[in-house]
Amino acid sequence: MTYSDGRVNARRGLAALACAVMAAVSSRTVCAGPRSVAERLLRLEDTKEIPDLLIRYGLLRDYKGYAALFAQDGVWIGGFGTHRGPADIEAMLVQ
Numbered sequence: 711m712t713y714s715d716g717r718v719n720a721r722r723g724l725a726a727l728a729c730a731v732m733a734a735v736s737s738r739t740v741c742a743g744p745r746s747v748a749e750r751l752l753r754l755e756d757t758k759e760i761p762d763l764l765i766r767y768g769l770l771r772d773y774k775g776y777a778a779l780f781a782q783d784g785v786w787i788g789g790f791g792t793h794r795g796p797a798d799i800e801a802m803l804v805q
Contacts, residue, residue: 764776773800773803773804774800776799776800776803777796777797777799777800777803778796780795780796780799782795782796783795784796784799786799786802790802
């Protein structure tokens with residue numbers, strides 16, 4: 711999200727990313743087939759923690775740490791465009 715002066719609301723951007731990650735995780739869970747109760751519970755707990763983690767990076771403005779979660783060829787796709795690799799992702803968050 712962008713303010714009228716061009717600043718980006720990183721918290722909303724990270725929340726949107728969290729939703730996208732959760733959707734991706736959920737779709738893999740459905741397609742993965744039967745699992746034990748312990749595996750399913752762990753998946754649910756992990757899925758719940760993902761948005762919280764992403765929001766914490768945003769609140770702390772730890773853009774370098776957040777970007778470091780991506781592989782060198784990792785791609786961030788969202789409302790702010792497509793960005794490749796940790797350096798490009800960090801630059802997008804800092805703007």
